[in-house]
Structures are given as structure tokens and as C-alpha cells.
Amino acid sequence: MKEPEPIVFVIDDEAMIREGIQSLIRSIGLRVETFASAAEFMLAKPPNAPSCLILDVRMPGLSGLDLQRKLTDAHIHVPIIFLTGHGDIPMTVRAMKEGAQEFLTKPVRSQDLLDAVQKALARDRGLRKERAELTEIRARFDSLTPRENEVLKLVVAGLLNKQIADELGASELTIKTHRAHVMEKTQAESLAHLVRMAERLKNSLQK
Amino acid sequence: MQTSRAAPSKLPSLSRYGIAITLVAVALFLSLALRVPFGNPFWFFFPVAVIAGTWFGGRGPGWVAVGLSTVAVLYYFIPPLHSFAVKPADVPFFLTFVACEAVANWLISWQRETEDSLRRSRDELEARVAERTVELQTANEALLNRIEEQRRTEEVLQRTRSELARVARITTIGELTASIAHEVNQPLAAVVANADACVAWLALQSPDLAEARAAAERTIQGATRASEVIARIRSMINKAAPERVQVQLNEIVEETVALADRQASRANVSVITELATDLPAVLGDRIQIQQVVLNLIMNGIEAMTGVNSRVRQLLIRSQTQDGDQVRVSIEDTGIGVSAEVMPRLFEPFFTTRSQGIGMGLPISRSIVEAHGGRLWAESAENKGSVFQFTLPSTGAPGK
Numbered sequence: 001m002k003e004p005e006p007i008v009f010v011i012d013d014e015a016m017i018r019e020g021i022q023s024l025i026r027s028i029g030l031r032v033e034t035f036a037s038a039a040e041f042m043l044a045k046p047p048n049a050p051s052c053l054i055l056d057v058r059m060p061g062l063s064g065l066d067l068q069r070k071l072t073d074a075h076i077h078v079p080i081i082f083l084t085g086h087g088d089i090p091m092t093v094r095a096m097k098e099g100a101q102e103f104l105t106k107p108v109r110s111q112d113l114l115d116a117v118q119k120a121l122a123r124d125r126g127l128r129k130e131r132a133e134l135t136e137i138r139a140r141f142d143s144l145t146p147r148e149n150e151v152l153k154l155v156v157a158g159l160l161n162k163q164i165a166d167e168l169g170a171s172e173l174t175i176k177t178h179r180a181h182v183m184e185k186t187q188a189e190s191l192a193h194l195v196r197m198a199e200r201l202k203n204s205l206q207k
Numbered sequence: 208m209q210t211s212r213a214a215p216s217k218l219p220s221l222s223r224y225g226i227a228i229t230l231v232a233v234a235l236f237l238s239l240a241l242r243v244p245f246g247n248p249f250w251f252f253f254p255v256a257v258i259a260g261t262w263f264g265g266r267g268p269g270w271v272a273v274g275l276s277t278v279a280v281l282y283y284f285i286p287p288l289h290s291f292a293v294k295p296a297d298v299p300f301f302l303t304f305v306a307c308e309a310v311a312n313w314l315i316s317w318q319r320e321t322e323d324s325l326r327r328s329r330d331e332l333e334a335r336v337a338e339r340t341v342e343l344q345t346a347n348e349a350l351l352n353r354i355e356e357q358r359r360t361e362e363v364l365q366r367t368r369s370e371l372a373r374v375a376r377i378t379t380i381g382e383l384t385a386s387i388a389h390e391v392n393q394p395l396a397a398v399v400a401n402a403d404a405c406v407a408w409l410a411l412q413s414p415d416l417a418e419a420r421a422a423a424e425r426t427i428q429g430a431t432r433a434s435e436v437i438a439r440i441r442s443m444i445n446k447a448a449p450e451r452v453q454v455q456l457n458e459i460v461e462e463t464v465a466l467a468d469r470q471a472s473r474a475n476v477s478v479i480t481e482l483a484t485d486l487p488a489v490l491g492d493r494i495q496i497q498q499v500v501l502n503l504i505m506n507g508i509e510a511m512t513g514v515n516s517r518v519r520q521l522l523i524r525s526q527t528q529d530g531d532q533v534r535v536s537i538e539d540t541g542i543g544v545s546a547e548v549m550p551r552l553f554e555p556f557f558t559t560r561s562q563g564i565g566m567g568l569p570i571s572r573s574i575v576e577a578h579g580g581r582l583w584a585e586s587a588e589n590k591g592s593v594f595q596f597t598l599p600s601t602g603a604p605g606k
Contacts, residue, residue: 016425016429
């Protein structure tokens with residue numbers, strides 16, 4: 001599967017800065033989309049590609065920090081690089097707590113910005129991969145029958161076939177069959193692999 | 208009782224009657240004694256006794272004296288002697304005597320009573336005046352207290368107001384600085400971003416000249432914007448030209464010292480002023496000059512907060528200099544300024560304090576220089592500093 005082309009979003013109310021940053025990032029061969037305000041960005045369709053946001057903290061209307069909060073609330077986890085003219089400590093702390101990728105002061109050094117963009121895209125790629133894998137695992141686990149699910153839980157809990165048979169009031173042979181189905185449907189290569197997948201699924205649900 | 212109230216003295220009534228009776232007895236004795244050498248009728252001592260009796264005893268005892276002397280005269284002196292009978296020929300004479308005595312008694316008692324009632328009125332009046340005086344005194348004290356209270360309230364209000372003004376001024380400077388910084392920083396950020404982009408397009412293996420050119424053009428735009436912002440700020444400052452009115456520096460110093468009074472006492476600093484009495488007025492902006500003085504005073508106080516080995520004293524002097532200048536010097540006994548720091552003292556944003564923004568001295572100097580004067584500092588480390596400024600005088604007499 002070929003990865004879709006990554007996109008960098010630039011949101012700054014200052015047209016000249018917007019264009020400058022856009023030009024700079026395009027020069028290293030990345031796709032850039034610009035927005036003059038946070039509200040304008042919110043109207044745009046979320047991309048199905050690795051992406052990151054370059055966001056001015058101080059903007060009229062919805063501020064950069066407000067937008068960050070809104071995205072978090074909407075479960076849109078895209079790495080954000082903040083640009084600020086005067087970054088004070090409380091503001092930086094708040095942004096970092098909400099998961100900002102980077103906090104750069106204007107005028108920003110081009111290398112710092114490009115590095116930050118690369119790091120942010122790499123992170124988003126990782127996140128996307130993780131999300132895709134999870135989706136895949138979830139689909140496999142969802143295909144299990146209720147009985148197979150029960151067997152899965154006990155297998156993962158470390159019980160032997162005989163113990164599971166006792167627990168569920170079935171013959172050991174039946175359990176063996178269910179277990180084989182589980183391994184097949186979840187495409188688990190080993191018991192350890194099955195346990196790892198089950199753990200990942202559990203962790204993702206807890207989040 | 209009218210008679211007793213008419214009594215001239217505070218004597219008890221028994222004594223007053225005693226006096227009247229004694230007086231009549233004395234008159235009788237004298238009349239009898241003197242009858243032998245002088246013959247009849249030497250009984251005119253009786254009217255004297257009646258007059259004296261009335262005088263000292265009042266109306267009642269007076270009447271007793273009249274009665275007794277009438278009886279005595281009738282018995283001892285009107286023939287036939289030693290009898291109460293009167294010959295018809297002597298009746299008019301006797302009645303005249305009695306009438307004279309009665310009139311004397313009446314006149315004297317009337318006079319005494321009048322005098323007495325006058326005295327009573329006077330006493331009453333005096334009592335009332337005293338009462339009223341006390342009331343007035345109380346009211347006066349209350350009024351004085353209220354005036355004092357109001358004065359104190361006004362003082363607090365004044366201090367709060369000037370504190371507010373000071374904070375507002377500092378805040379304004381801070382906000383202005385932040386806003387100017389942002390205004391200038393935005394186009395500069397654009398300049399940097401576009402110049403970077405331009406370089407990046409040129410650095411490609413096959414340079415994209417169109418992109419590089421567009422970025423370079425935006426760089427020029429940004430730089431132009433930055434210089435426009437600066438020009439706008441400059442014209443704004445020029446427009447807000449300070450007013451020029453006659454200003455008495457001594458007044459400003461005194462007001463400012465009052466403003467800084469609280470900070471001074473909190474920092475345990477005694478502020479001493481030696482102001483020339485005949486200081487001519489200067490032409491300038493009152494608020495701005497006050498800002499300079501306040502700034503120098505606050506700096507002085509600040510410089511002494513860490514000093515414990517010597518007296519913390521701020522000495523403020525004003526004097527005429529070279530005939531056409533007025534000089535104010537503010538001398539502290541603070542930590543002083545080191546030789547390394549001295550050359551940077553008036554640089555914008557240079558500060559040795561954690562809370563300072565480093566704009567006080569540069570702003571003060573620019574104010575003084577805009578007024579045609581000079582502001583400079585001399586300092587000995589660990590001894591203190593003297594900040595002085597001169598302003599051209601108008602020659603107009605000061606107060």
C-alpha cells in the first residue's frame with residue numbers, strides 16, 4: 001500500500017508569513033495548505049494522509065491554543081507546531097500539556113521549522129500506522145463468535161485447555177477446535193502474539 | 208416665698224430677723240442714751256435701723272424692724288412717755304414717721320430685689336452661656352475630628368490615586384512596548400521566512416527561479432512593512448508633543464516626594480529636601496517632569512533597600528545654575544553603580560533589577576532632553592549615586 005502524500009497545514013493571520021512558510025516548505029517538496037484563521041481551518045475536511053499543523057498562537061478570533069483544545073475535544077490528534085512572537089512560560093506549558101509537538105518563537109529559523117515539520121510528520125505517520133493496525137486487529141477480533149470470545153479471554157488469562165474445558169463445561173476437544181479458530185481468525189502467529197494483540201486492543205479502549 | 212427669695216444674702220431667715228431686731232434694739236439704746244445730752248426727739252436712729260435691717264435682712268425683717276421701732280417710739284418717745292397712748296396733736300407727726308419708715312423699707316427692699324433678680328438673671332445667663340460653650344466646644348471637637356478624618360481619607364485617596372496613575376503609566380509603557388514589539392516582529396518574521404524560502408529555492412539542484420523571485424519580493428514587502436510600522440510609531444510620538452507651561456520645580460519635587468512617601472517609609476528611607484527658595488520656573492510638561500523626578504526617587508529608594516551599614520537617606524536639592532538653568536539633584540546612599548554598568552545605565556532595556564524593564568532612565572533622559580535639559584549620573588560604588596538634571600529656566604520668578 002503506497003502511503004498518501006503528507007500535508008502541512010499553515011494557519012497564520014499574517015499573509016506574508018503564511019506565504020513565506022508555505023514557500024519554504026514547498027521548497028523541500030512537501031504539500032502545503034494555508035488558512036488565514038482557525039475557523040477557516042475547522043471548515044476544511046480532515047485529510048487521509050500524514051499531516052501536521054503550523055499554528056500561530058496569537059490570532060484574532062479563535063487563538064492557536066483554542067484551536068488545539070477544539071481538535072483534542074474532537075479526537076483529532078494531529079501534531080501541532082506553535083509559532084509565537086512572545087512565548088510566555090504558562091502559555092508554553094499549557095500547549096505542551098495538550099500535546100504540542102514544538103513551540104518556536106518568531107522569527108523562526110528555517111532549519112528549526114523544517115526539522116520540526118519532519119519530526120511532526122514522522123510522528124503522525126507512526127500514529128496513523130498504529131491506528132491502522134489497531135483497526136485491523138479490532139476487525140479480526142470482532143469476527144470471533146461469542147463462544148470463541150469466551151475461550152479467547154481464558155486463553156489470554158493463561159489457562160490450559162483442560163482448565164478452560166472445566167470452566168466452560170465443554171470437552172477439551174471442543175475447546176481445542178475453538179482455540180484453533182481463534183488463532184486463525186486473529187492471524188496470531190503464536191500465543192504470545194495473541195496476548196500482545198489483545199493487550200493493545202485493551203489499552204486502546206482504555207484511552 | 209417672695210421675701211426669702213429677695214434676701215440679699217444667703218443668711219438663714221432666723222439670722223436675718225435677728226439682725227433686724229438687734230438693729231432696732233441698738234437704735235433704741237442709742238436714742239435713749241442720747242436723749243439726755245441732746246433732748247427729744249433723738250429717735251431718728253430708728254429709720255437707719257429700718258434701712259439697715261431691710262438692706263441686710265430683706266423685706267420681711269425690714270417690716271419687723273418697722274413694727275418694732277414704731278412700738279419703741281410710741282412707748283419711749285411720744286408723750287405721754289412709757290405708754291402706748293398718743294396725744295391727738297402728735298398723731299400726724301407719728302404717722303409721718305411710720306410712713307417714712309415704711310417707704311424706706313419698701314424702697315430699699317425694692318432696690319434689693321431688683322438687684323437680686325438682675326443678679327439671678329445674670330447667673331442664669333452665665334450658666335446658660337457656660338452650658339452653650341460646652342456644647343459648642345463638643346461640637347467643635349467633633350467637627351475638628353471629622354475634618355482630620357476627612358483629611359486623612361483624602362490623603363489616602365490621593366496616595367491611592369497617584370499609585371494608580373503610576374501603575375497605569377508603567378502598564379501603558381509595558382503594553383506599548385509589547386505592542387510595538389509585536390507590530391515590528393510580525394513583518395520581520397515574514398522577512399525571515401521568505402528570505403529562507405528564497406535561499407531554499409535557489410539551493411535546489413535545479414533552482415526554481417520563479418519561486419525564489421516570489422519569495423524575494425515578499426521579503427521586500429515585509430521589510431517595507433517593518434519600516435512603515437516604525438515610521439508610524441515615530442509620527443505618533445511626534446504628534447503627542449508635550450505641552451509647555453510654566454512649571455515650578457519645587458512644587459513638583461514636593462508633590463512627588465509625597466507620592467513616594469509610602470515607598471520611602473516602607474524601605475526605611477528618610478527623604479530630605481533642600482529646595483532653593485527663589486527657584487525660577489521652567490517651561491515644560493508637568494506630568495512628564497514629575498515622571499522623571501518620581502523615577503529618580505524610586506530608583507534611589509530601590510538602590511538603598513539592600514543597604515544596612517549606613518543611613519538610608521535620599522537628599523533632593525534644587526538650585527539655580529549659571530543663572531539660566533535650574534538643577535535638581537537626587538542623592539542616595541545606596542549600593543551605587545559600578546564602573547562597568549555606568550556606560551550602559553541609560554541604554555533602553557538595560558536593567559540590573561529582576562522586575563525592571565529597563566525603560567525608566569532612557570525615558571527620563573529623553574524627556575529631559577526634549578525639554579532642552581540634561582540628565583546625568585555620578586556614582587561611587589558602595590557609597591551611593593547622584594542623579595541630576597538641568598532644565599533651562601524661564602527667568603520668571605518662582606514661588
